[in-house]
Amino acid sequence: MNEITLISVISLGSLGTIAAIVLYMVAQKFKVIEDPRIDIVADKLPGANCGGCGYAGCRALAEEIVRKESLDGMNCPPGGNEVIAEIASVLGLEATEQDPTIAVVRCSGSRENAPPKVKYEGDMTCAFAHSLFAGEGGCPNGCLGYGDCVVSCDFDAMYMEEETGLPVVKDNCVSCGACVKACPRRIIEIRKRGKKDRRIFVSCINVEKGGVARKNCKVACIGCGKCVKECKFDAIVMENNIAYIDYNKCTLCRKCPPVCPTNAIHELNFPPRKPRPETKNEPAKA
Amino acid sequence: MKTFKLGGVHPPENKLSQSATIEVLPLPETVTIPLSQHLGVPANPVVKKGDSVKAGQLIAKGEAFISANIHSSVSGTVQKIDDVTDTSGYRKKAIVIKVEGDEWEEGIDLSKDLIKDITLSPKEIVSRVNEKGIVGMGGATFPSHVKLMVPQGKTAEFLIINGVECEPYLTSDHRLMLEKAEEMLVGIQIQMRALNVEKAIIGIENNKPDAIEHLRKLLTEYPGISVEPLKVKYPQGGEKQLIKALVNREVPSGRLPIEVGCVVHNVGTSFAVYEAVQKNKPLVDRVVTVTGKGLKEPSNFLVRIGTPIANLVEAAGGMPENTGKVVNGGPMMGKSLSDINVPVTKGTSGILLFLQAETSRKPVHNCIRCGRCASICPMGLEPYLLAVLSSHNRFEDCEEEKIMDCIECGSCLYICPSGRPLLDQIRIGKNETGKLIRSRHK
Secondary structure, eight states, rough: OOOHHHHHHHHHHHHHHHHHHHHHHHHTTTTOOOOOOHHHHHHSSOOOOOOOSSSSSHHHHHHHHHHHTOOOHHHHHHHHHHHHHHHHHHHHHOOOOOOOOEEEOOOOTTTTSOOOOOOOOOSOOOHHHHOOSSOOOSSSSOOOOOOOOHOOOSSEEEEEEEEEOOOOOOTTOOOOEEEEEEETTEEEEEEEEEEGEEEEEEOOOOOOOHHHHHHHOOOOOOOOHHHHOOSSSOOEEEEEEEEEOOOTTTOOOOOOHHHHOOOEEEESSSOOOOOOOSSSSSOOOO | OBBBOOOOOOOOOOOTTOOOOEOOOOSEEOOOSSSSOOSSSSEEEETTTOOOOOBOOOEEOSSHHHHHOESSSEEEEEEEEEEEEEETTSSSEEEEEEEOOOOTTTTTTOOOOOOOOOOOOOOHHHHHHTTTTTTTTTTTTHHHHEEEEEETTOOOOOEEEEOOOOOSSSSSHHHHHHHHHHHHHHHHHHHHHTOSSSSEEEEEEOOOOOHHHHHHHHHSTTTTTEEEOOOOTTTTTHHHHHHHHHHHHOOOOTTTTGTTEEEEEEEEHHHHHHHHHHHOOOOOOOEEEEOTTTOOOEEEEEEEOOHHHHHHHHHOOOOOOEEEEEESSOTOOEEEEESSTTTTTHHHHOOEEEEEEOOOOOOOOOOOOOHHHHOOOOOOOOHHHHHHHHHHHOOOHHHHTTTGOOOOHHHHHHHHHOOHHHHHHHHHHHHHHHHHHHHHOO
16 A cells, blocks of 8 residues: 555545544533424424414414423414314323314305406506405405416415305315405405305405495395394394404304395305295285 | 606506696586595594585595595585495495585685785694695595694605696696696795795606696795606606705605604695685585597596596596506506496596507416616615515514615516516505514514
């Protein structure tokens, strides 16, 4: 072996050893001690980073769970109760069951129900259209139909229906709430999924007086209050000319949708109703 | 010839109505007077349903510092105070008055005599302007009395009068300068007294040679006022551009013109100030240009505030069948209307009817990085960048790129060969960035 090889091996070897010792010491000195459970919890979470839990991402939620050592008020909309239960068993905590939720579009101002009166040509985003005018149909609270919510959805759980021009929430919605924030008119609400995916809600958020609302849209809530009277569970409140069904009180009894004169109350995933007997007090012909 | 240096475009001028003299529009059946026709806090109504009012009577009081009084533009009965669709496309509070006769409030001088002697002190002038609800007539409708008060520690050197009217099509200021020149000049003198300045410069683009000549002839009797012809370039009527063009000073970013010793008022405002101070007449009417290539008679009307825009269109020969868009304002900064029964407000300078063939936007293509928007931006911004940042919700970066300096002149949108909705996106960005900045100060 010649001399040069020997010298270089020895010098580089010792240099490497010294560097390794220094690095080891530095690493020991500045070691960040992290709870190993954070990694475990973060692994259990879906990793979608949707922000539906209210924290910046899945890891932020994991850190918070471990720090608080409790699952109170923590939920993971995409993971659901299973993920939370799993985390609970890993950490030895108690999990609180939470009702599964889903996004609900509270507007039925389709092209047919709220016919467009003008044509919009600007930037095709709801945010800008909202800053400009009431919308092609004229309702200042209704869906503009340019799909900011669909763009915001990371789970491919929404699409714009060609025919109606309204967004539709698919069943795989994890209720992360991105669309709720994206909609400049706050039409979308996160509601309880309900038993067997059955839901009843007022599909309108228009706060104008009945006559004005009706002029723009056939299926607007006109604030008549019939549903409030019909409801035996005090689940419906009337405020600002608009009825709202509290999903925590609603028992899905299906009494309110038929009394709504404008069909503003929607029921989803119910079996078809039995045909109703003819009403007795039909208006007499004049 | 003077002009501003940075950026600018030259859209076709199309001043179709420039030789149409100002006609007084007949009174409508009802007027709808919105409570928010000015920048700032909406006024509070001081009349009730069923009250009978006279023209010129105070019907809503602007109580905040930046707000303006609103007066009835007609005599009649208050029909209702309710939400009514206005030019914004949304329903906002307004006072609806049924017109009965034309009776004016006492003390208002309706004669045409020119009153040259200014008797009021600067303080009295400011309070009179405030009382009579005068706002900037150029379109921004900023309450004028605020602009006539020089903040402590600052001095105004120049009063700059904006007779540029750089928006294509519009001619209301042009006609005013020709027909009400002396009144306007007295108005300028009143403003000079309020601000305690010696010099006033009227900037006029040289596509209005008759106005320049007419004013120059009259100037001998009005010392301190001069007329400066300007090279035609859009957006010269922007406050900051006009200051740069006339006195070659630059207003620092985010500051007001008073920082460089200037106060800018529109010619229409000067006329309104004259009427308020010398004639005791509140701001109840204004000159509105109604124009468009399809219109039979493009005209300039003297219109009472609150008149439905549909009436104006009717008086100008009716709506052509192939109308594509009705724009409130000029083609560059105006906003198309979704309803033409909305009322004329203090800021309505023109109604523009576009034919169907002229209206549609260009199809949107990808940005080709030509940089034209950046080269024509009169504020030296980079519109393509601001638009992208805004559409990705990066509002902090928008702030850093000085999105708040954008004057929304629309030059970038006009020049973009790819038809990108640059201004639209920047406007959202400005809105959101403004919210962000305000939330920080809370």
